[in-house]
Every structure is written in structure tokens, then in C-alpha cells.
Amino acid sequence: MKQRIIYSILSITLLLVSCDSFLDIQPVGQVIPNNVEEYRALLAKAYKTVPGNRGLASLRSDEMKVSNTEWDQNAYGYLERWDDMSPLTSNVPFSWANYYQVIFTANEIINNRSTIVFTHKEEVDQLVGEAYLLRAYMHFNLVNLHGQPYTKEGALSTKSIPLRLNNDLEASVYRNTVEEVYSSICTDITNAKELLNVKEWEKKYSYRFTTYAANALSARVSLYMGNWVVAYEESMKLINNPLFNLENLTSESATLPNHYLSQEAITSLELVFNSALNKATEVSSLLYNKYQEGDYRQHLYFSEPNEEGIIKSQKGGSNEFTSTFRLAEFYLTAAEALTQLNKLEEAKELLLQLMQNRLTNELYSTEKEKLLNLSQGDLILEIAEERARELAFEGHRWFDLRRTTRPRIEKTLKVGNEDKTYILEKDDARYTIPIPNAAIQSNPNLTK
């Protein structure tokens, strides 16, 4: 009997072994990423997940206001009033999970870089390079939303957002300091630069990072850190690049510069003004008044005021207006860096090149006159104004206010039928946006 049992156990074991191949079924439509094409599809989804929250943050700046409808006010009103303390269920919150979903995928690609099956090594390098850059960019956006500005005194050692450089699901997650986050961003950019090798994608895939996207991000990060030399050098690599040209808005056939088909487009990843946000927002008179008669941008960027005087932006609402890096930003970045380095002539030269493409001849001449006479301090202010005009409704304004002077903002808003005044003081703590409640609820460590 014993033998019989032993035999049957043995035969069962044999059968078990042979059955493994019977059980190996690759389901249709499901996949464990293995080769470079599959990882590309995985990364594509990560790109698709990147939130356009820079637009939401701009509601806290002075360039726009929320429409006076109950629905829009319930959704976005808290942002323009800097009211973070009494959240409503109807408030549209800042994304948190989405940023980290993108980071998860980036980490996955970085971790598996040595096992990805490929035919051309450079495809894997490009993929991993993009993952590094994407991780850097997600951390960069997060730290600028929910961390103190790098340039603010004492900010470096304050806690900001958690850095996620691995995918351990069990590990406790705590916040890192602003300095740690920036340092990691810089390392990631350096790693990305070594790997990225694609200079240009087909237009419909131009959301993907290229070697120039690394320069662009590096320029932006350096600007935010006050690293003027690097900001200048990286910007010039883009300005001097024949692939990118300023849109000439004085011409009839000009494309809106933040359109993905515009010749300024470097990377077209984020839709910062989706249709809901676009519908809910109006152009503030503060911004509208910054444009002079003869500035083509005023009429290209914005609609004519309607009977109630409401002006709407024309730079968003559809995925054509997807833009992350475009050339004009780097003219302004280079100019700002040069000014800070006290190379005023060169800075003015770059600004004039931009203005030539934006203003009528008459206005250009008067502006040129004015510009050439500006001192360093005034030039810095003028560049800030020009950034506000050029990059309006592209999700830069709030970040620019934060990294520069963090000025006092006073708003008079119509609430129901009465006017109310709201004030954001200079260097107000509310220049840093609180981490969303949903994130704190799922990870109470974020309060530490």
C-alpha cells in the first residue's frame, strides 16, 4: 500500500511539472511589460496621467478670476480667495495621486532598465531618460505647488513633499525638505541628459521628452533656484536651435504660440486649461490692462469683452493647447538670467527679438526706446511684466509670483450680489498650497 501511495505521489508530481506549460496562457489585452515597445506604452499612459494643475494654481494669482456662477464658484472659488481652511465637497482639489502614479511608472522603468528587451539600445536609453526627466518634472511641479519657494529665505530646510525614488509599497512615506527635492530633481535631469537621444518627435507625439526638453527643464529649474548661469546657458541652447522659432504674431497666418503645432513648441505635454477650467475662468482686468494697444497678443489670446465686460481666454479648453515648454519662455528666462548677471545689453537684445514678433511696428519702436533706458532693477520688473503678458494662461503666473517677490495681492470679488475684498499679504504663508486632504487622509505622516 505504501508503495502505491509513493507511486501515485510521484506520478502526480510528474504531471504537475508537465502541466505548467498547459497553464501558461498569455491573456489577450493584458501584459506584463517586457520589451521596449511595451514599456513605451506604459510610459505613454504615464504622460497621459500628468495633471495640468499649474492652471489650477494660476487661479490664486492675479491673472484671472472665477466666473460668478454658483457652480464655478463652488468648484474653484476657494482658490481665488486663497481659502484653504474651509474646504467644500464641491471644490476641485489639486491632484496628488496622479503625480505619484506618473512617478510610480517612471520608477518602474528606471528600476527595470537593465532587463528591458530591446533591438536598439538607444531606444531603451531614450525611454529611461524620459522616465528620469518625467520623475524630475513631477517632483518639480509638486514642490512648487506644495513646498515653499526655493528662493525664499530659510525655505531650503522646510518640509515640502515626499520624494518617491522607489516603488516600495510597504515603506512609510514622509515629506522631504525643499533642498532634498531640488537636489533629486537636478540629479534626475543629469541622468536624463546622459540617456536622452531623440531630438524631435512626430508632431502628434511631441508630448514626449526630447534632449531639448532636458535643456528646457534644466533652464526652468535653474531659474527657480536662481542659478543664473545655468539658466542662461540652457536657454541659449534652445534659442540658438534651428528646430524652434518664435511665432510671428504680426503675421496673419500665425499660430497661437501655445498650440502644439506652433513652431515654438518644444514639449507639448500639459493641458493646463481643460474645458471645464477654461469655462469657469475669466481674464482679470489686472492682466488685461498690462497689454497696450498694438500688442497682438491682446486680441489673439483673449476674446473681446462681451456685454457684461467678461473677457475669456482663447488659449485653452481643447487639447490643441497642450504646452509644457515653448521657445518664448526661454527668451524671457535667458533675459532674466542675463539681467541678474548684469549683462543688460544682451538681455535687452533678447527681449527685443521677442517683442518684434509680438507688437506692431509703432508700438515696438516706442517700447524699444523705453527698454533701452531701463536700469537693472527696472529691467527685472519689466521682464516679470513681459512674462505675465507672454505666458498668460499657461500656468506660469503663480509660480513666477512665488519665486520672485511674493507680492501683496488684493482682490475685490463679487460674491452673490455684494463686493468683498480679499487680501493675500506679502510673503503670505498661503503662497504655499496645502497638501490635499485626500492625501493626508490616506497618509497621516504627511502632517509630520
Added chain:
Amino acid sequence: MKKRLLFIFYILSLYSAVWAQTTNVTITGTIFSSEDNMPLIGASVYVENEELEDQDIRESTLGVITNFDGEFSITIPQNIKNLYCSYIGHETFVLPLVKGKTDYTIQLTPTAQMLDAVVVTGYQTIERRKLTAAVSNVNISEETVGAIKSIDQALAGQIAGLQVTSLSGTPGAPIKIRIRGTSSLQGTQDPLWVLDGIPLEGTDIPEHLDNDITNIKQSSIAGLNPADIDNITVLKDAAATAIYGARAANGVIVITTKNGKIGKPKVSFSTRMTYTPTLSTKRLNLLNSEEKVNLELDLLRNKYNEDNKKGGVYHILDRLDLINAYQESGYEALTDEAKAQLLHLQSQSTDWGEILFRDALNQEYNVNISGGSEKVTYYNSLGFFTEKGNVKGVQADRFNLVSKTSYRINNIVKIGASIFANRRKNKIYLTDKYGMSNPLFYSRKATPYFLPYNEDGEYNYDYDIQNNTDTDLGFNIFEERKNTSSKETINALSSIFDLELRFNDNLKITSQLGLQLDESTKEQIAEENSFTMRDIHKSSQYWDSASSSFKRFIPDGGVHKVNKNSNSQITWKALGEYRNKWNQHEFEIMAGTEIRKNWYETLFTAGYGFDKKTLTTKPVIFPDEEKARQFPLHTKTYRENAFASFFSTTSYSFRNTYTIGGSIRMDGSDLFGVDKKYRYLPLYSVSGLWRISNEPFMKSTDWIDNLAIRASYGLQGNIDKNTSPYLIGSYKVETILPDGSEDMITVNSAPNDKLRWEKTHSINAGIDFSMNNQAINLSLDYYYRKGVDLIGMQTLPLETGFYSNTINWASMTNKGIEIALSTRNITTENFSWYTNFNFAYNANKVLKEKIREDATLPSREGYSVGALFVFETAGLDEDGYILFKNKAGEKVTLKELYRLEDPQWGFPMATSDVTPDEERSFLTHKGSSEPPYTGGFINTFTYKNWELSFNLAFNFGGYVRTTPSYNITDFDKGKNTNKDILNRWTHDNKNTNLPALLAQDYRGDEFYWYMFRPDIYRNLDIWVKKLSYMRLQNLRLGYRLPEKALNKMGVSTASVALEGRNLFVAGASYKNYLDPESMGNPFSAPMPKSIILSLNLSF
């Protein structure tokens, strides 16, 4: 020799013995059944062991089996006094041997309402005497279960511990079955169904069936014809189910179909006519026209919910421009014209119940022919069943064909082949977005004064049915019925091939190959003139900037959608059985292997601009990809799974008194991406039986037929197929930039390499007792099932990139008692009375469960898995607002409970600093939606040729959350409601517990809190009702025609019966509802009452 190799039911070893001291004598004979005087094949003829011992004969057993003619021949020692004859389903006959007589004719009497001698588990046939597991059996015949429409209905109230809940009374709707409570928090909770040894696919019932009668998914069980079923065995404890592995965690239901028997061909015919009277909606207590108009007038005067510009009164006053005048000065301010129109409205009335429902007459015909010879037996049947719903145009047809044949090739080989084919057709009309074409729902919501047709017989349109403030689309239920349709055709085929090799009495090898193919095609049409189509056209509108106008991209005409699903499987199993007996030791072992593969395929296509006459469609030109995604034209899915299993059972009995058994099974499956170490989990059971009545000390108590104690322990398990240690994604085509479609991989879930098997430890202990020649049969079972490492969701820090993942963290117990008692109360020559009573108590308790930190409902820890949590109310305050009972037992308003603060920015929104954790403490546990007490009570009386039986099924102690009678913040004047609204709190009616309708401009913070948190109102204790009821499943009177008269006409038996099903329900109040079971779902049809006349003939 040949004789000994035939049908063997008891294993008997026959030795050509040599008796040293005694002379032998050879006895021959024939055994017949007293029932039909047919020879009994394979009946056992043996000498009792004790007699052999008494005679001091060394052989432990001495017996033979009858041949195909019922004949036997046995050589025995001369001084043996008695021979025993036994056969399944018949009483054992003791044949006293008369000296000198060597040839006998014996008649065995069938046992009436007695326990079967064997139990079919799907893998084995186990003799009941050796059965260590908790198993129940139901014989499927009209006498026992009544005129059922589908197999699952047969089980209601029949088996202790098996809870049956009807989800809907609609033709073809599935029935929810739970065996011994809920064992898993996620994953299927439906039992495994096995047809003649092959587990069926497609038997799971969708968890949420809230709707709409049109989308009811039929289970593959619905395709079986009850007339072809012989009996159903329910395997309940681990000892019985372990052999089925992971799929059996919720119990197993084994269906055995009818077989041909040796003898001349026998033809049976049966027919049934069912009359189902129309549904009465009176129980719904809906407002009549007069009450509705007065209510609307009242609400309009008080400016209640002014955004809701709906209702007949509003439309009249708006047309005459009298709204303001009426609101300011009341009824007196109205013009005579307005008053006349209002009066006319009050006098108009549509009895929706009357015109939406009908009497239904259903028919069923079954015919079968069976018979066989030594070499071949066969069973062939045809069945046709057509069921019309109480709703016009709703119909379900079923056509069945069964063919079973079994061949005996030679002494060793036996082959069987069976084919089960069925075709089902379900006809209905389309469901619109708001569920209004569901007449059960519409009859509750339609205003009573709305007339569906005008004087010229044209459709009137109801513009008030859309949910929000929209009134742009008109609805007419009769137009909808006429111009939309949904037809489903299901073709199902299963085929089973059996091979049996019986080498000798000890060794047997069997193999079974099962194929199943279910294919359903659902064709849905909405013509242009229908609400559904108007709604589709509306939603395809977009702003075309080129022409500065709204356009729609769905072309004129109707829509034609086809859903095709196919579901197929192949199962092959092979097993060997070895059994032997030494003296008083019986040993048995079975081992086998099984492989299984299944395929699921779905295909969806849609064509717009459809014309029913020309069968043509028009191209859809989508403005962009995003819009195209909202209106998919073609979708296909495909899934394939493979499984391999090994199993073994063994049992050992000593002196037929002590039996121990064990079983083990290892299941492997293709769980994609699952770590290989989790591919095989051994599931096992051990069990034991002590038949006390066989002990020598029980000899004297011969009034006890049987007394046995059973016990078993087993491990059941399950693994989550959606979690993997690897990153698994699924493909989707998506776009970031215009025209940039590409493949993207979405990550399905967080990779988790720490996931373990979910394990359920089950203990079962039972007593079987029968006395006075089985006059009383009692089975008592106690079980305790503890699930550990149950798989569930846990929230993750969002920084991980995921919201939650699946982990092993929950734990739950089910314990309960089951009683099954069948008694033979009275039996005289002409009269008999049998009773069958079963009762079960199940207590389910969640030991550990983690909930999301922001959950608004408390954790079920310490409560049942179906726990219902409510806000306890304490009446109403001076404004008719709800008062809550807080933790300190004080009466507080919503504002005090939630510490609502006044809105800060001038917007009508309140804020609260109550954390989710604190909020959960506001709710108290009311009870469970799973009734703890279930059972059935069946009585059968016979008098001469008459038989009367009834079957009561009951569910006690459960609760159900109903939909609130009316909405307090957003009461819709355009729809009807039940009379509760008239009893709401008003200044003239303060003595009530029904809250007032809340005005927007008074106590605004509470108003908005109720509006944005509708769950608070829904979770009030006043909407939770007790669910305790007893249903008269059937009441049946049958008459068997006298055989003498029949035989002259060539008919062997004939019977007629009249049966009433669901004639009444008694229990806790179900006021405002049609039926206790449909309280939780306003869309669901109640179980229909019906009267059935049936006729059975056999030739």
C-alpha cells in the same frame, strides 16, 4: 462468471470456497420489484456476516448479484437459515430458506420517502452508510417540488442551510442562492453547479441587479429543463466539497439527470398550463389624481423647489401666466379658466397598473422516451416552455433537447454519451436612461392624471420624466414599447462522454469529457421615434465652430446594437478507484486528475441611422476621437483560462461502524502573472463517522434504525486573480495630442508579492437519527467556518501611486445550526401524511475589516457582513425637521449633530468640522440584510389516488434598506409617489414621524447639507424595514387516474394536478411594496402568483 460483472452497488467478494465440514447447497431465484413487476438487476443476495460467524465459517462475506433477468445463483453452506436480498431504493428482504426448496421468486418493495442508499458527489458515488459529510438531497419530481419553472426554484425551502432569494419575478430572472452564509468579502459567493459530474460555467449571478428588467443576465442553470432532472444533491461541508477545490468554497450543487432503465420503451408526456393574473399595483399606495393635484397646488403656493418647473399644475398655470398671482394670492386669484382646467386635471385618471400589466397564460410541454436492454440504455426528451410576463411584450421561451445513451461494450468497458441542448429566447423592449420603460418603475413614477393617448389616439408625451430640470424630451411608454426592442437568443449545448473500465470488483477506472458552449446574441433596436433615440441624438450634440451652430453627429434614424457573448469550456477528468475488504475492514481509495480550459468572448457592434424596413445604417462622422469613444461602434473582448487539478479521496471503515475519510485536492490555474508558488494550494479535509446503532450494545433498541455521529474538518481556499507580484497592465488606445492615438498600458493594480491564499477552516458536526422504520428521520448539523487571510482592499498612501491594493487582512466567521426533520405521521392503507421540516440559523460575523479612512459608513467588525447602519432618529422638531439621537442620547438637529457653521462667503453652503471618524460614530447598527433564520415546511397528504401537498418557505430576522418614500430637498413635482407624502409634517399635521419638505431659504445650512449628502437621509432608520416573511411556495392537489381503466386505453399511468404558486406571503409589514423580497429595489418585479394545471401521462 458473467453475472458477477454486472451493475455492482455493493462490493462483494465471492470466493469459491471450500467448506471442510459442511455440505453446500445451490440456491437459485429471481428478484422482481413489486412496483412494476420488472426484474431487478444488480440486486444483492447475501448471507449475513453474523450468521457466517455463528456457523464458524471463515469467509467474511458470501454473496452474489442478480443478472439482467434478475436471476441469481448462490452456493451456500447447508445450515444457513436466511438469505438477504437488497436493492437501492427498496426495503431489504429476508428470505427464510425452506429445506429442500432451491428456487425462489422474490419481490422487493420500494421504500417510500426514505433516504437513498447512495449519494452522488459528482466525482464518486458514496454509499450513505459510509457518508461522513454534510450532504442533502432533493428528488426532483412534481410531487416534491411542484411545478417549477427552473431548477434553482426547486431548492427554495427544501434544504436546511440553503437560502434562496428571488431577485426578480421577471421571466428568466436568476435566483440568488447562498449555502451556509457568505464566506468571502470579495469574489463570487455563488455555489458551484455540477451537471452529471461536469462543473458548469456561467452560473455566477451579478452582485448588483438593480435595475431594469432588460439587462437581467441569465445563468446557464436557466437552460436546464426541470423535467429532465432526477435529483439534486447539495454538498455543504468541507468533507464533501474539498474534492472540488477552490471553486467549492460556497458549496456545491450536484444535478443528476434522468437515465434510461432496462425494460421496454417507456414514453412519458406532461403538459402544464399556467395562469398568472395581472399584477395589482394597489399595494403601492400611490397618489390619485385628486391628491396629486392638491399636493402640487400646495407646493407651488409655498414656493417649494422652484427650479423644478414640472407637474401638470405648473404647466397649466404657467401656460395661463398665473404662477405669480397664485403664489401671492392663492387659489382665489385664479381665473375661471384655470380653475376649470385644474378640475379637469383632477378628474383625469390613468390606472397605470391596469394598462401596463396583463394576465398571462403560459404553456409547457415535455415528452420523453426511455428504456434499454442489457447492452444499451437510452433517455431522450424534448421540452418546450413559453412564459409570458405580466408585462406586455415580455416573453421567455425555452426549447430543450436531451439525449443520453449508455453502451456496454463488453464485460469491462462501458461508454456513455449525453447531449443537452437548449435554445432560449427572451423578448423585451429597451430600457431608457432613467429606467422609465420598466413598467414597474414607471407605474410608480407616472403622474396619475397623465393620459398616454389623446382623443385622436395619438401619443401624448410626458416631458417631466427626465431627472434634473430638463424638460426637452418627451416620453410615452407605449411608444417606447412599440418602437424599441431587445431580443436575446441563447443557444446552449453541453455534451458529456463517459468511459468506465471495470477490471474486477476492486478496481475501476472512469473518465469523463465534458463540453459546454453557451452562446447568446442580444439584438437591441430603438427606432427614431423613441425617447431612447431622442436622448441619444441629444447627447451627440456639439458646438461646431465652423458654422457657429450646434450640430449632432449621430445621423437621423434609429440604432441597432448587437451584443454577442460566447462562453465555452472543456473539462476532462480521469480517476481510478480501488476498494477492498478484509474481514471487517473496508478500504477505499480514489485518485484522479482533471484539466479544464475555458474561453469567454464578447462582441459588440452598433449601427446608427438604422432603418427597420431597409435594414440599412448610415455612417457616423465623429467630430473628434473623444466623441467617438463615447459612442463605440465595435468592441471585442477575449479571455482564456486553463486549470489543472489532482485529487484523491480515501476512506476506511471498520465493522461498518467506524468510518474515517479524507480528501485532498490541488488546483493549478493559469493565474496570469501570479507567482508560481501560488499555483497549487492543497485543499483537504478529514472526516469521521460513528454509527452508534451498529454497536452491539444498541442491538436491543431495535426501534432505532440509525444513529450516527459525523464530524469533519477541512480547509477551503481562494486566491485573488487580480493581484500579481508583477506589474500587469491592460492595453487601451488613447490620445494626448489631437490625432495622436496610440497604444497605452494602464496599470491594473499595485503589484503585490506578499499576497497569500485566502483560507477558510470549516468544522462540521452532525447527528443522523432515524427510528420506527424511518417514521422519523432527523439530521442535526452544527458548523463553524472561519475565514482567515481573507482577501480584501486596504487603502494605500497616495504617494505609492495607488489608492488601494488587495491584501490578506480580513477575517470572518459563519456559524450555524441546521435541522432537517422528515416524519411519516400517518400511514394507513388509504391515507398517508408526510412532513418535511427544515430550519437553519446562520450567524455571520466579520472579525476584522479595514475601511477607508474617509468612509462614511462604520466598519462591519463585530457585525454581519450584511450589516445595515442607520442614523437613529428621535422624531421631528418644531419645524418638521428630523431630530437625531446623538451618542449621549440627546435629541439634536442635523446642524447640531454635524456642528454646521454658517456659510462664510455668502454662498449657501455650510461647513462642518466633523471628521469621517466621528461621523461614523453617528451611525448605529440596525441589523443584517442577511436573514439569520431560514427554512421550509412541507406537508404531503395522500388519500387513495389523491395527493395534497404544500410547501412553506420562510426567512426571518433580516432587514432591508428601502428607497425613501420621497426626497425632502428635491421633491420632483413631475412624478408620482406613495401616500407617505400626504402624511409628512406640515403645520396642520404635526403628529407624524415623516419629515417636512425642506425649503431652500429656511435653515439653509441644513438644507444644503441634506442636499450634498443625500446618504444621510437615505440612511435614516425610518427607511430600514424588517424583512421577515413566510411564503406559500406551492399548494398542490393531484389525482392519479385508476390504472385499470387506463390500461384498456394503452396508458400505463396518468395524473392531473392543480397547483397554486406564491398564493400568499405573510410576515412583517411591507406596506407600500408589492412583495417583501422586492422592497430593496423599486425596479424589481415581485414573484408572480400563478395557478397551474398539469397533466402527466406515461405509456
